[in-house]
Amino acid sequence: MSFTNHVLVVANRTVDSPELMEALRERAQRGPIHVTLLAPVRFAERDRARARMDEVAARLVTAGIVTETRVGDADPVVAVQEAWDPRRYDEIVVSTLATGASHWLQIDLPHRVARLTDCPVRHVESRLPAPARAPAPPRPQPALLESVLALLRTSTRGRAA
Numbered sequence: 001m002s003f004t005n006h007v008l009v010v011a012n013r014t015v016d017s018p019e020l021m022e023a024l025r026e027r028a029q030r031g032p033i034h035v036t037l038l039a040p041v042r043f044a045e046r047d048r049a050r051a052r053m054d055e056v057a058a059r060l061v062t063a064g065i066v067t068e069t070r071v072g073d074a075d076p077v078v079a080v081q082e083a084w085d086p087r088r089y090d091e092i093v094v095s096t097l098a099t100g101a102s103h104w105l106q107i108d109l110p111h112r113v114a115r116l117t118d119c120p121v122r123h124v125e126s127r128l129p130a131p132a133r134a135p136a137p138p139r140p141q142p143a144l145l146e147s148v149l150a151l152l153r154t155s156t157r158g159r160a161a
Helices: 018-029 043-062 076-083 109-117 144-160
Strands: 005-010 033-040 066-072 091-097 121-126
Touching: 005 018, 005 076, 018 033, 018 043, 018 091, 018 121, 033 043, 033 076, 043 066, 066 076, 076 109, 091 109, 109 121
Parallel strands: 005 033, 005 091, 033 066, 091 121
Antiparallel strands: none
């Protein structure tokens, strides 16, 4: 029987990203893992975060990865500090948006978590799909008769003066 590693995954907006899912699948191929999804969110966003995490947890369980979910403080450093137990977790994955779009990278979260926990931290950078843009409505084309009449009006106004 092989040893199961316990992985703390810190993610919010990227919890259901393909990049994070792939990283967890790759990690599971190296040996059994038990994943705890931790979403640092504001109080008003907790229900929506739980629903998204439950969907992700169901997909991970289908892939053979034991998963549990947890909602934490809106400050990701505080959320990790409250969840961290060195006897429980063996490694951490921090999932962020791409550089430039990520507040968590601006505060250097992966390195701060590594210093706080003294544990191996893997950073997964995710790109969220661009929001679907509605096509621009077609510009109304003036009717041919209206265009001809407008030209006639402007040409006759110029001669009357």
